[in-house]
Amino acid sequence: MNRCRLAKLLLLGIFISFSAWGLEPFVIEDIRIEGLQRVSAGTVFNYLPVKVGDLFDQRQSAESIKALFRTGFFRDVRLEQDGNVLVVIVDERPSIQSVKIEGNKDIGTEDLTKALKGVGLSEGKVFDRQVLDKVEQELRRQYYSRGKYGLKIDSDVTELSRNRVAVTIKISEGKVAKIKQINIVGNNTFSDDELLEQFELSTPNLLSFYTKNDQYSKQKLSADLERLRSYYLDRGYINFEIESTQVSITPDKKEIYITINVKEGEVYTVNAVKLTGKLIVPPEQLTPLVRIGPADTFSRKLATETSKAISDRLGDEGYIFANVNMVPDIDEAQKAVSITFFVDPGKQVYVRRINFHGNTKTRDEVLRREMRQMEAAWASTSKIERSKTRLERLGYFQEVNVETPAVAGTTDQIDVSYNVVEKPSGNLMAGVGFSQAQGIIFNASVTQDNVFGTGKRINLTFNNSSVNTIYRLGYFNPYLTLDGVSGGFDLSYRNTDASRMYIARYNTDVASAGANLGIPLNEFDSLRFNLDLEHTKLDAASRSSQEILDFIEENGDTYNTLSLAAGWVHDTLNRAIFPTKGGAQRLSLLASVPFGDLSYYKASYKLQHYFPIAKDLTFMIEGEIAYGDGYGDSKKLPFFEHYYAGGPQSIRGFQPNTLGPRTRPNNQGLGGNLPFGGSSKLVGTAELFFPVPFMQDSKNLRLGTFLDAGNVFDGTYDFGEIRYSAGLSAKWLSPFGALAFSVAQPLNASGRDEVQNFQFSFGSGF
Structure with missing residues (x-):
């Protein structure tokens, strides 16, 4: 390519010299272009450096030819003299009529077309062979970075009429070269297996079809080498070096061998740790943040965590641009290192203004009341980040980002800008099921979590099936007061024909009205109170079980109850939907007042926690224990207040509500052996969430593998009756709403348990 360019330049120079030499100086009376x-x-006239009336000589001749060649429009330019007329004779480059790309699979046609247009290889542009050559080189680089070394590119340029060309780029991608072997040479302390566990790249294994970790990539290898370096530096090998790396490919370009030569060095211990610089806060507050000390093995990871912890602490005092540099002093003779953390706090800054962008529906005041960082106050790193978390927890936004740009012309002010991406806050939830006993079941609920952008919630529930007829209207205001006291009410009517649910046979009509109040105690804790008035009408059937008939005989069939409930909530989840860290605890107590028709109480405790174990992996544990009983004149918890287990929201793999105690037949021998629920409940779940294979962005979709356990009991907990199930789950926040699927296999189902391996729930957003 270089020789070709040199020859062209040489010919151009010779041509210019001869052309200029053949022209005698003259005054241009006219210019003719051919x-x-x-x-x-x-x-052409715009690019020509001469005009009519100019004296044309050898110098202007050379400049004119150069100027026209630089436009890229012409393959050849000649200048001739016809009397005092300057004749410019050009040979235009062809234009591109069409560009076609064939054979590409790994890189999309749309992406390639955009890239080609960016370098000037597109319809209507002037065709330049050098540009096409550059395109081929870039394509090879892109495919090689994906491990496709068997790539073949054939470019075909077809001449058309009217000085046009059609460009066709034919791509044969070939197969991805697989890693045959990775060798590490020079490691004595750690085995190859220990070190290769740190690598993303690997030789083929059972999961390679999913992880693609057996496909070589230069970028992945660079990242693996950095992980290898960190592995040694975190274990005291301060002089560790990667001396060389060789990557070789077999002649058929299908297999790759990687050899990494390392020099381990020796282990260094920490001799002393010092804090110096302008500390700002008392040293006794910073000392607990130091995570590495004398006699410890040197660890770059712990030193980096110490620097960050000190920076964050200074950030809470307004020094959000503080720098904490770790300076090691290595004693080669003693194989020791003294660490000095030099603190440079920078200037203390305060927040001038907090801005919100992207909230086209949600009002600014709804976002602003979630702010823990205040305007005109010293900037605090933790408060800015906590404010971001609170916005994410609202559930109104698909994404929340924060920036802290400096205010122009100042050295001690910043603005805090939150950029949000709103998502539909309304939800139309629908559930559809089928069983031999119930047939088709349909239920729906309409919920608007952010009415007119105010943050208030209204929900209307409708359920009409052979099992339930439910009407419910609810209202909730999360900010009755500026301090965050919340409140709302619920009105509902529910008719339930339990005989259609394949549980104990009875029918209830319940009308209720309730009010709720929430009082925040601090950033993470709150108290909840509920007051509910219920009117219940109970109807038995000829096939009702003996327990139901006994209850009606003792308590009648119509009940008015007033119940009070109190609860404590501790919530540190980072998101309202698809959280990845933090947890929630809920303790609730409910009791009906003594002057009602029924006297009973219920208590429950629920724990949920998420552990981020890797970038895309989250482990979740969840457990709930509950108990209820009667008091005063009521000997037991009313059976229609029983707890149930089994189903998508409980123990997957079992038909909903079918686990636990069964009914006794009545005197006619009817109504026996049906699910009856229980007065106590114990359930738990352990689930590992992971991203969807082959999807780079799966924020709205995630998979999980789980183990469920639990059951409901008649008072006393019986751990021998715990049921277990395991399986796979999928949750998708689709444009139409939330969908959840599970495929589960019970691990110890008894003969009376109802198994339902596949279960799902569906919601439609608007």
């Missing part, structure tokens, strides 16, 4: 097809004469 050979134009697509380029206008005006374009």
